[in-house]
Amino acid sequence: MTMWTSPRGPAVLVIEPMGNAGRFLVEAADRLGVRLYAATHEEVHDGYPDWLRTALAGVCATDLTDTARALEDMAAFCRQHAVAGIAACFELFTPLAALLARRVGLPGNDPRLAHAARNKILMGEAFAAAGIPAPRWAVAHDVAEAHRVAREGPDGLGWPLVVKPAEQGGSWGVSVVEGPDGLADAVEAAQRFTHAQPHGLALDPRVLLQEYVAGEEYSCDTVVAGGVAYPMPVVRKDTTKGRYRVETGHTCPSGLSARLVAQVRHTAARAALAVGVRDGIAHTEVKIPPGSRTPHVIETGARLPGDSLCEVVEAATGVSEAVAYLQAVLGLVPDTVPSRADAAAIRFLLPESGGVLRRVDIPGLPGTHSEVSLRPGDAVPEPSDSTCRVGHVVARAGTADRARALADRVVARSRVEVG
Ligand SMILES: Nc1ncnc2c1ncn2[C@@H]1O[C@H](COP(=O)(O)OP(=O)(O)OP(=O)(O)O)[C@@H](O)[C@H]1O
Numbered sequence: 001m002t003m004w005t006s007p008r009g010p011a012v013l014v015i016e017p018m019g020n021a022g023r024f025l026v027e028a029a030d031r032l033g034v035r036l037y038a039a040t041h042e043e044v045h046d047g048y049p050d051w052l053r054t055a056l057a058g059v060c061a062t063d064l065t066d067t068a069r070a071l072e073d074m075a076a077f078c079r080q081h082a083v084a085g086i087a088a089c090f091e092l093f094t095p096l097a098a099l100l101a102r103r104v105g106l107p108g109n110d111p112r113l114a115h116a117a118r119n120k121i122l123m124g125e126a127f128a129a130a131g132i133p134a135p136r137w138a139v140a141h142d143v144a145e146a147h148r149v150a151r152e153g154p155d156g157l158g159w160p161l162v163v164k165p166a167e168q169g170g171s172w173g174v175s176v177v178e179g180p181d182g183l184a185d186a187v188e189a190a191q192r193f194t195h196a197q198p199h200g201l202a203l204d205p206r207v208l209l210q211e212y213v214a215g216e217e218y219s220c221d222t223v224v225a226g227g228v229a230y231p232m233p234v235v236r237k238d239t240t241k242g243r244y245r246v247e248t249g250h251t252c253p254s255g256l257s258a259r260l261v262a263q264v265r266h267t268a269a270r271a272a273l274a275v276g277v278r279d280g281i282a283h284t285e286v287k288i289p290p291g292s293r294t295p296h297v298i299e300t301g302a303r304l305p306g307d308s309l310c311e312v313v314e315a316a317t318g319v320s321e322a323v324a325y326l327q328a329v330l331g332l333v334p335d336t337v338p339s340r341a342d343a344a345a346i347r348f349l350l351p352e353s354g355g356v357l358r359r360v361d362i363p364g365l366p367g368t369h370s371e372v373s374l375r376p377g378d379a380v381p382e383p384s385d386s387t388c389r390v391g392h393v394v395a396r397a398g399t400a401d402r403a404r405a406l407a408d409r410v411v412a413r414s415r416v417e418v419g
């Protein structure tokens with residue numbers, strides 16, 4: 001692992017470190033002796049938790065929704081603080097990070113392709129251009145057009161199909177639609193948010209309709225340094241079934257055969273390169289249709305994974321994706337060789353319906369630790385996207401089956417009461 005002995009190690013500017021992966025970046029910077037700076041909005045910085053505020057060496061306050069101004073402010077900040085690497089934590093700002101890196105002459109992603117890692121319509125085009133297996137798709141501006149494009153072509157997209165916003169994350173506004181009757185509601189849900197909070201970034205209002213890919217779901221991250229892809233472990237992803245596909249958990253290793261693991265890693269690396277990742281990391285989600293050996297890419301983002309996957313992968317393999325990401329943006333060779341072959345699983349506690357949280361109890365079992373994200377008295381959103389999580393449990397064990405079973409046992413013994 002590369003370490004700097006100077007107390008003033010190299011500096012990395014993170015465009016919005018708030019969010020799930022932020023704490024893993026902070027921890028990785030600490031391990032590497034990297035000074036971490038944040039670029040954000042003044043009012044967003046006011047809401048930072050203490051652990052983040054105190055971990056930062058400084059803050060570049062700007063308006064991230066105004067590309068010209070943000071680039072001007074951040075470039076000046078980079079010169080002033082001798083910044084040696086640019087990172088992004090928020091998917092929607094990954095194109096901005098690519099533009100900044102190019103402007104200040106630091107390692108970064110291809111700015112001409114970077115929007116494809118944020119916008120799922122451009123992503124579909126990039127995958128098609130690179131010949132990457134992915135669901136067929138169509139674009140709609142409104143409900144009438146959605147009905148039309150769902151029917152078009154020799155077979156249409158077929159039913160069920162998936163409706164999702166062109167730009168969003170956290171499963172917000174994503175619906176699996178069984179037939180034409182559900183289309184209007186799904187398009188409305190996908191278009192509900194015109195701006196992403198907390199920055200107020202305007203979103204592409206178009207809606208994507210995708211062919212439904214059946215089968216199990218997996219994710220695989222790819223660190224890319226100097227254009228060379230370093231595939232990370234494959235993780236199995238579990239979600240709710242039905243209209244809303246909210247993550248219920250992840251397990252590493254995935255349980256796939258060595259051959260399929262290699263196939264998923266290869267496909268994920270191709271997807272990362274197709275959306276212009278050159279010095280950074282990508283989180284790619286795939287589904288493998290039953291009976292098929294071809295992973296179909298659902299999406300890829302040029303960022304660290306959310307859902308505490310950094311913790312799950314490191315517990316299972318000893319590889320810190322956040323350390324590897326910082327190394328990649330600093331132009332170094334990333335440490336991606338596993339140092340152990342254990343297993344870990346995370347399970348999320350989801351409510352059965354929305355309301356007010358009355359009570360949450362997560363029992364502690366050996367080999368597990370848990371975190372509560374909502375407190376009694378807090379509003380619990382409907383279980384239609386990942387904001388409804390009440391907490392999570394991480395279990396570590398020698399095998400994936402044992403880690404999953406342990407995490408499931410904790411969830412089964414937990415109590416979530418919503419009134
Ligand atoms: N074409 C598809 N076929 C089958 N399932 C899909 C498809 N598209 C999305 N899904 C399901 O919906 C989930 C959320 O969709 P997607 O990943 O596109 O949205 P997101 O908001 O970026 O999600 P997140 O940030 O939670 O990963 C996927 O993980 C998958 O389970």
Ligand SMILES: [Mg+2]
Pocket residue numbers: 171285299
């Ligand atoms: Mg996703």
